[in-house]
Amino acid sequence: MQILVTGGCGFIGSNFVRxxxxxxxxxxxxxxxxxxxxxNLESLSDVxxxxxxxYRFVRGDVRDEKLCLGLLEQAQAVVHFxxxxxxxxxxGGGAEFxxxxxxxxxxxxxxxRRAWDGETGNSFVYVSTDEVYGALELDDPELFxxxxxxxxxxxxxxxxxxxxxxxxxxxxxxxxxxxITRCSNTYGPYQxxxxxxxxxxxxxxAGEPLPVYGDGLYVRDWLQVSDNCRATEAVLxxxxxxxxxxxxxxxxxxxxxVVRLLVELVCERLGLELEERLSLITHIADRPGxxxxxxxxxxxxxxxxxxxxxxxFEEGMAGTVDWYLxxxxxxxxxxxxxxxxxYQKMYGQRLEQAGTGGVQET
Ligand code: NAD
Ligand code: DAU
Numbered sequence: 001m002q003i004l005v006t007g008g009c010g011f012i013g014s015n016f017v018r019x020x021x022x023x024x025x026x027x028x029x030x031x032x033x034x035x036x037x038x039x040n041l042e043s044l045s046d047v048x049x050x051x052x053x054x055y056r057f058v059r060g061d062v063r064d065e066k067l068c069l070g071l072l073e074q075a076q077a078v079v080h081f082x083x084x085x086x087x088x089x090x091x092g093g094g095a096e097f098x099x100x101x102x103x104x105x106x107x108x109x110x111x112x113r114r115a116w117d118g119e120t121g122n123s124f125v126y127v128s129t130d131e132v133y134g135a136l137e138l139d140d141p142e143l144f145x146x147x148x149x150x151x152x153x154x155x156x157x158x159x160x161x162x163x164x165x166x167x168x169x170x171x172x173x174x175x176x177x178x179x180i181t182r183c184s185n186t187y188g189p190y191q192x193x194x195x196x197x198x199x200x201x202x203x204x205x206a207g208e209p210l211p212v213y214g215d216g217l218y219v220r221d222w223l224q225v226s227d228n229c230r231a232t233e234a235v236l237x238x239x240x241x242x243x244x245x246x247x248x249x250x251x252x253x254x255x256x257x258v259v260r261l262l263v264e265l266v267c268e269r270l271g272l273e274l275e276e277r278l279s280l281i282t283h284i285a286d287r288p289g290x291x292x293x294x295x296x297x298x299x300x301x302x303x304x305x306x307x308x309x310x311x312x313f314e315e316g317m318a319g320t321v322d323w324y325l326x327x328x329x330x331x332x333x334x335x336x337x338x339x340x341x342x343y344q345k346m347y348g349q350r351l352e353q354a355g356t357g358g359v360q361e362t
């Protein structure tokens with residue numbers, strides 16, 4: 001089977017491409033990626049070397065109709081990861097999010113519809129997010145289930161929900177074999193260091209402030225990336241067309257607990273003084289519209305496809321810390337461009353305000 005993976009140079013995409021090629025000797029993978037700030041060819045340099053005859057990289061845009069049509073005519077499946085993925089950046093300006101996440105997904109759906117007309121057995125996997133459901137209260141007994149109406153609350157999740165709806169519409173209107181994964185907060189190797197886990201690891205190592213938004217009691221369900229990849233592959237191969245599947249880690253944790261664990265893990269490995277590094281935790285002004293809690297019921301995936309997370313939260317975080325400590329050169333290279341300006345714009349003033357007592361400590 002030839003599988004088109006979009007966004008394969010990003011965090012989850014690069015792990016997924018490696019996973020597919022390593023576990024399926026008969027598959028060919030074509031990776032379509034625009035190489036935005038979040039995409040790095042270096043994340044797949046081992047794949048280029050190890051699987052040269054079954055892997056091809058194409059630099060291009062999911063909004064490019066001619067390119068996508070040509071690629072889909074050759075492929076039997078697409079796994080669509082490509083997106084603008086960072087909530088904070090969407091709050092700073094949402095246009096790119098609508099362009100790539102909504103119009104890019106629409107272009108791919110439309111190209112697949114035309115390229116696969118009359119074919120059977122193909123699959124279009126749209127990688128959505130648990131954020132499309134909106135937010136839960138801390139004590140809400142109901143978890144997100146697939147039949148819950150979508151109610152996104154920030155520009156990123158609104159763009160992902162629009163594409164989720166479009167994907168469902170292409171199944172209902174045209175019979176396109178669309179399958180959707182709605183996954184929770186994923187962590188592991190090759191995640192761009194703007195996200196909570198790698199950002200904290202880098203700052204703990206460097207002895208810089210650890211910026212925690214608001215009271216830090218926001219809850220996410222943490223999913224190790226290889227568990228996400230196994231689930232995505234199961235949906236691709238055995239999922240029912242027209243269905244959405246939640247993918248969760250069964251590991252709800254408040255952000256402060258995640259940050260404290262990361263401090264402990266880094267200090268243990270580098271022989272740093274624990275209390276000194278913990279004192280770097282700095283509560284800064286909150287993310288506007290910050291969703292209090294995401295919590296996923298991933299029972300459907302387990303019942304229908306037999307997939308459950310295999311990696312325990314503490315074990316997964318320990319492995320992730322080891323990977324980042326061993327790959328500090330990768331982190332430095334991927335953040336060497338415009339990232340410093342982004343970091344200063346996002347955190348500079350909020351850290352200064354926290355330093356002058358502008359933000360309450362909890
Ligand atoms: P990422 O930001 O690390 O990678 C995105 C990739 O998409 C990059 O390689 C980038 O170059 C590429 N890209 C961006 N715009 C493109 C375009 N117009 N054309 C082609 N390529 C383009 O993202 P990620 O964290 O790996 O997330 C992958 C997918 O999973 C996204 O759709 C995201 O919404 C979804 N998701 C992520 C998480 C998470 O915790 N990371 C959780 C749930 C869902
Ligand atoms: O839930 C799935 C989503 O998880 C995906 O759809 C998104 O693509 C992915 O980026 C992620 O979104 P979050 O906003 O939850 O991830 P982030 O790592 O940005 O933040 C995790 C939590 O940590 C969130 O409550 C905000 C908080 N945070 C984040 C950063 C970067 C901080 O307190 N400080 C920080 O510096």
